Amino acid sequence: QVQLVESGGGLVQAGGSLRLSCAASGRTFSSYAVAWFRQAPGKEREFVASVSRFGLTTDYADSVKGRFTISRDNAKNTVYLQMNSLKPEDTAVYYCGADSDYRNSYRSVRVYDYWGQGTQVTVSS
Numbered sequence: 001q002v003q004l005v006e007s008g009g010g011l012v013q014a015g016g017s018l019r020l021s022c023a024a025s026g027r028t029f030s031s032y033a034v035a036w037f038r039q040a041p042g043k044e045r046e047f048v049a050s051v052s053r054f055g056l057t058t059d060y061a062d063s064v065k066g067r068f069t070i071s072r073d074n075a076k077n078t079v080y081l082q083m084n085s086l087k088p089e090d091t092a093v094y095y096c097g098a099d100s101d102y103r104n105s106y107r108s109v110r111v112y113d114y115w116g117q118g119t120q121v122t123v124s125s
Helices: none
Strands: 002-007 010-013 018-026 033-039 046-051 058-060 068-073 078-083 092-099 119-124
Touching: 002 092, 018 033, 018 092, 018 119, 033 078, 046 068, 046 078, 058 068
Parallel strands: 010 119
Antiparallel strands: 002 018, 018 078, 033 046, 033 092, 046 058, 068 078, 092 119
């Protein structure tokens, strides 16, 4: 069992930055690939970024590539999402998910074993 807790969301002006954290407790954190997803009101949950078990491989949605950076510190059982040059369309609830299987891609919302409760990010224009 893994428990995930997101933090770091808030209200920021367009062009600003935020750093989200996903803290894990429970079983060995390095056994899981971790991803960030987001969900805006009335929309489906969408992939943002993923990081492999030891941080060697990352993947980003085209909409955030070059602006967001995902990283992890397994010693602290935490995954981060550094978000720069934020836009109003980045406004959403951001969730982290953990997946124990090895896959070619972690972009599907259906593969995740565990989810956090989410943290709200609001970008004003």
